[in-house]
Amino acid sequence: MGERTAALSARAPAGAIQVTFLGTSAGIPTETRGLPSLALSLGGEILLFDCGEGTQIQFRRAGLRPGRLAHILISHLHGDHVLGLPGLLMSLQLGGRTQPLGLHGPPGIGDFIRATLERLAAHVAFPLEITEHSGPERVVHGSGYEVECRPLEHRILCLGYALQEAPRPGALDVAVARRLGVADGPLMGRLKAGESVTTADGRVVTAREVLRPPVPGRRIAYCTDTRPCPACLALARDADLLIHESTFTSDRAEDAQQKGHSTAAEAAAIAAQAGARRLALTHISPRYQDPEAQRADAGCLFPATVVAADLQRLTVPKRVA
Ligand SMILES: [Zn+2]
Ligand SMILES: [Zn+2]
Incomplete structure (x- = not known):
């Protein structure tokens, strides 16, 4: 529960x-x-997956x-999955949207939305980037x-x-880096960023040697x-x-x-x-x-x-x- x-406070924790x-x-x-x-x-x-009636x-x-809202992904052209789309797009237009919106789905999704909006004389001024996939x-x-x-x-x-x-990227194993002769400070940061560094005694240490496996x-x-x-x-x-x-x-x-x-x-x-x-x-x-x-x-x-x-x-x- x-x-x-x-759900009523929709703020997600960082990274969630x-x-x-x-x-x-x-x-x-x-x-x-x-x-x-x-x-x-x-x-x-x-990302919105499917858009049944009432979605907005x-x-x-x-x-x-x-x-x-960046992308809408539609599973298929059965009404219960798509009939909310025209209304949602019209509301976005009325809300003054200017940024692009991706709309993806099976072949026919483009026809469906273009024909519906045209018949309703509903103009969508923001870029609606429709791609069809099989x-x-x-x-x-x-x-x-x-x-x-x-x-x-x-x-x-x-x-x-x-x-x-x-x-x-995996975390830097500081103990291993130190053991290989890397001094604390900027060199550690460069290793963390995936670069190779040269230690004071001229040895090259690669990021691979000191980074833990990627998560x-x-x-x-x-x-x-x-x-x-x-x-x-x-x-x-x-x-x-x-x-x-x-x-x-x-x-x-x-x-x-x-x-x-x-x-x-x-x-x-x-x-x-x-x-x-x-x-x-x-x-x-x-x-x-x-x-x-x-x-x-x-x-x-x-x-x-x-x-x-x-x-x-x-x-x-x-x-x-
Ligand atoms: Zn179905
Ligand atoms: Zn269904």
């Missing part, structure tokens, strides 16, 4: 990656769950700042992170995404809508957080298969196989009013599971060396 309450669930329902909204959307905040930027209201409720490929090359996409297994082309943070960056995967598939596994590999659809529970495994969706237990099996650290279930069918059904279905296979609620926020801590 603590993390959920914290935060995921805010804006809509966690599937197909149609319920009293408590809106249509799919999720905001990922890192380094002062927000949830975005405000979560205390997120529209000026920080994957696997890199979608965003950000500062200190990248986002890749892969085609999942759904009824139409649907992209899963993984955000991979760049590794952090891997964080990885967050977003897989919805989909059957469990090798692409989910690849995106979720070693992820700090896997966000996976969980439209059904195991007693409706046949429905999941026929409709191109997953059960909570199938999502949990992907998380376990991929070596993910945490699993957040979303895209919950309106038939489930109590999240306990989903949690129980997934929990025995993968205990580190949360059933996401609207406006719930999860923090992904930095990895330690």
Whole structure:
């Protein structure tokens, strides 16, 4: 409950990656769950994954700042994932946005948004940089992170995404540097910056000799809508957080298969196989009013599971060396 309450003050601690669930329902909204959307905040930027109807209201409720929105990544062209886009873009325009916005998704996303805005005579003056992907490929090359996409297994082309943070350089092992004859002071700083230095007695010491191994960056995967598939596994590999659809529970495994969706237990099996650290279930069918059904279905296979609620926020801590 603590993390959920914290959603009201959206300031992230320095260096934190935060995921805010804006809509966690599937197909149609319920009293408590809106249509799919999720905001990922890192380094002062927000990436929005999917944009179901009502996303812009949830975005405000979560205390997120529209000026920080840098990229929108759409999984597929089913209405529950895209119908919030025209309204959001129109509000950004009315809010006086001037900075560019990336919009990424499967082929057709550009047509959809251009045709809708044109029909509504809604002019978007800020640069809207639309790119269409079929994957696997890199979608965003950000500062200190990248986002890749892969085609999942759904009824139409649907992209899963993984955000991979760049590794952090390892810390300087001062004791080793001293042992090699490096004096305290500016030479230490240069080694830390990755340079080689020459000691007072003429010996060359390279950064490699004195830096600890790099610390891997964080990885967050977003897989919805989909059957469990090798692409989910690849995106979720070693992820700090896997966000996976969980439209059904195991007693409706046949429905999941026929409709191109997953059960909570199938999502949990992907998380376990991929070596993910945490699993957040979303895209919950309106038939489930109590999240306990989903949690129980997934929990025995993968205990580190949360059933996401609207406006719930999860923090992904930095990895330690
Ligand atoms: Zn959906
Ligand atoms: Zn769908």
